[in-house]
Amino acid sequence: MPTVSYASAGVSIDKGDAAVEAIKPAIKKTTRPEVVGGIGGFAGLFALDTDKYEKPLLASSTDGVGTKLAIAQELDIHDTVGVDLVAMVVDDLVVCGAEPLFLLDYIATGQVVPERISDIAAGIADGCRYAGCALIGGEIAEHPGVMNESDYDISATGVGVVEADKVLGPDGVREGDVVVAMRSTGVHSNGFSLVRQILKVGGLGLDKAVPEFGTQRTVGEELMTPTHIYTKDCLELIAECDVHAFAHITGGGIAGNLIRALPDGLTATVDRSTWSPNPVFDVLRRTADVDLAEMERTFNMGVGMAAILPEDQVDRALALLTARHMEAWVVGRVTEGEHIVRLEGDYKSE
Known part of the structure; x- marks a missing residue:
């Protein structure tokens, strides 16, 4: 045997x-x-x-x-x-x-x-x-x-x-707080089942070079861009500013994750006109004619992390993040209202 x-x-x-x-x-x-x-x-x-x-x-x-x-x-x-x-x-x-x-x-x-x-x-x-x-x-x-x-x-x-x-979280968030966005490096690690379906339906190969991604940069190379690690950026903000909460923008998009940082009775309004999503999101959307709402429910759309802090802390926070070579901007505000996140306006054109 x-x-x-x-x-x-x-x-x-x-x-x-x-x-x-x-x-x-x-x-x-x-x-x-x-x-x-x-x-x-x-x-x-x-x-x-x-x-x-x-x-x-x-x-x-x-x-x-x-x-x-x-x-x-x-x-x-x-x-x-x-x-x-x-x-x-x-x-x-x-x-x-x-x-x-x-x-x-x-x-x-x-x-x-x-x-x-x-x-x-x-x-x-x-x-x-x-x-x-x-x-x-x-x-x-x-x-x-x-x-x-x-x-x-x-x-x-x-x-x-x-x-x-x-401990940071919804309990610390107050009416009048400001939402500061930190730029993502691309799709990060969420929504890839939809990404793969888009590529299949749209016939876009991983080896295809796309002008929006830069000279001879392929779809595959763009999608494999590693997720930015925001840990040290956030720890520095905590040490230097009065941060009330953070939201890690992963599966569920901006609204689906920012809502987790809000207490009952407060609304966050996010202004799309304050930034342009990374080019990869426009390429994915037009490849298979994906609805904007579906894109925003699935992807980070260019925002990888959000900090919620008082308005008088914003300039300090933005200066700190800039010094750390992190693109950051005021993306929204917290007001009294129902427990929702509202995205308004149109994305900024490149």
């Missing part, structure tokens, strides 16, 4: 070990003083400096990258989706005012290819460095017979800390 082994079932322990060894240098670059031990144990250890806080609250967030991975796999580009993954997690943490401390990742694949895993992990490590958090562990799972050999999915869980009396 033929010999049955884990390898014959499609799982290579040797390749898994090789992948872990390959990513250790990238992980090491994300370390913080609080990290205890290294990669390879059964759990990641992180020493919270309790003397630093009066009443610390731990915040946690879990997310993935979604079907943007299908485009990454088709293009065989794997070194940026890790940045997307970290952005989805840490920018949800910072919305409540929390400083991200550490992150653990999970990579599931049909077949472990050490070079591909190394590319993914390098992106995750880059994202952690941008956010200032440590990558302290994770899992690489090989799923032969369940996933195609070249397929993979990634997710991560992050943990942050915030003082109990400094």
Whole structure:
């Protein structure tokens, strides 16, 4: 009878070990003083400096990258989706005012290819460095017979800390507050099921060069632009300004996420005429004649993060963000009214 082994079932322990060894240098670059031990144990250890806080609250967030991975796999580009993954997690943490401390990742694949895993992990490590958090562990799972050999999915869980009396959110928002927008780098990591449908219906290939994207820049290259990580921008705003709330603009668009930062009895009015959406959104819309309301329900339309703060803090906030090379502008205001977000006017023309 033929010999049955884990390898014959499609799982290579040797390749898994090789992948872990390959990513250790990238992980090491994300370390913080609080990290205890290294990669390879059964759990990641992180020493919270309790003397630093009066009443610390731990915040946690879990997310993935979604079907943007299908485009990454088709293009065989794997070194940026890790940045997307970290952005989805840490920018949800910072919305409540929390400083991200550490992150653990999970990579599931049909077949472990050490070079591909190394590319993914390098992106995750880059994202952690941008956010200032440590990558302290994770899992690489090989799923032969369940996933195609070249397929993979990634997710991560992050943990942050915030003082109990400094938690940001709807409770702090007041009538008269101003909404400041921060520019996105493109589609980010949300709405890619609609993106893929648009490309299919409109017959637009990933290798197509589009003038709006710049010299010889293709659709695929534009879509693979990594998500901007706003964590340090937001933490600087918290340190220097009286921020009342943030809204991370992800799935659901501007209205669907800004509403989560508003208490009952207040309305946010967003003025479209204050900005032009990134060119990628116009290209997607006209490729398949997508309704504007559908675009705005699905995509960030050029706004990746929004801060809500008093009007007397706006100039300071804009100056700080400009100094950090972040395009920012006043996009709307908070007034008394029903609990809604209203988008008004027409987008600015380029």
